[in-house]
Amino acid sequence: MRIDVLTVLPGLFDCFLKEGVIGKAISSGKVEVKVHNIRDFTTDKHRVVDDVPYGGGPGMVLKPEPIFRAYDELTKEGEKPYVLLTEPWGEKFNQEMAVELSKKPRLMIICGRYEGVDERVKSLVDREVSIGDYVLTGGELPAMVIMDAVLRLIPGVLGNLESLRADSFSDRGLLGYPNYTRPAEFRGMKVPEVLLSGHHKKIESWRKEQSLRKTLERRPEIIENLKRKGLLTKEELE
Numbered sequence: 001m002r003i004d005v006l007t008v009l010p011g012l013f014d015c016f017l018k019e020g021v022i023g024k025a026i027s028s029g030k031v032e033v034k035v036h037n038i039r040d041f042t043t044d045k046h047r048v049v050d051d052v053p054y055g056g057g058p059g060m061v062l063k064p065e066p067i068f069r070a071y072d073e074l075t076k077e078g079e080k081p082y083v084l085l086t087e088p089w090g091e092k093f094n095q096e097m098a099v100e101l102s103k104k105p106r107l108m109i110i111c112g113r114y115e116g117v118d119e120r121v122k123s124l125v126d127r128e129v130s131i132g133d134y135v136l137t138g139g140e141l142p143a144m145v146i147m148d149a150v151l152r153l154i155p156g157v158l159g160n161l162e163s164l165r166a167d168s169f170s171d172r173g174l175l176g177y178p179n180y181t182r183p184a185e186f187r188g189m190k191v192p193e194v195l196l197s198g199h200h201k202k203i204e205s206w207r208k209e210q211s212l213r214k215t216l217e218r219r220p221e222i223i224e225n226l227k228r229k230g231l232l233t234k235e236e237l238e
């Protein structure tokens, strides 16, 4: 997969693209992520990317021209990207969307800043996406959240953990089961016996039950959603 990111703050992505699972996936060539500074697509001496909003109002708006120039330049060759725009009021990002986006050969993520982008930029956009009902200062952190959730789903990115982790639970958006590691008792708190039993079938069913129980308690709408889509097995429903 290739992802092109358009932003006025490219430096925000430096650590994200160098460290951890994502950093390894890029350095090993499993995925390609290119961050482009919208300012590099301006044509004036002062490299202006924003302007005051027509009709008045607070703040500045990202101009359409530099973004369109970047889009035109980056789509001259190769497959047309599926274009996302991060927005406070976009469609809520979730695991289902992450799975869908992970199947696209090429993505472009336009990161707004200031008061957002000129409305005409949305003629380039396939999906306006929000990562949650809270207000951030710009679209770069949402872009990193989306890339992290999508790229971890690309075959080979999670490496040898993939087979272990490729569990339909988290990919159905169910909450995870409790994790424990040594010591078996810490300040009077013991690890559940079943996890020390070495009985893999019992451990697996305990973990499934824990995950369903936690999801039902904290996010019942996820269970309802999976039920409606027939994505819960008979025993999971019991």
Ligand SMILES: CN1CCN(Cc2ccc(Cn3ccc4ccc(-c5n[nH]c(N)c5C#N)cc43)cc2)CC1
Binding pocket: 058, 086, 087, 088, 089, 090, 111, 112, 113, 114, 115, 116, 117, 129, 130, 131, 132, 133, 134, 135, 136, 137, 138, 139, 140, 142
């Ligand atoms: C007078 N009022 C008129 C309405 N504005 C609304 C407003 C306009 C811009 C911004 C800042 N911003 C700029 C680009 C951009 C992209 C994504 C996000 C974002 N926030 N939260 C998410 N889940 C996000 C995502 N994804 C925020 C962004 C914040 C709030 C306020 C002032």
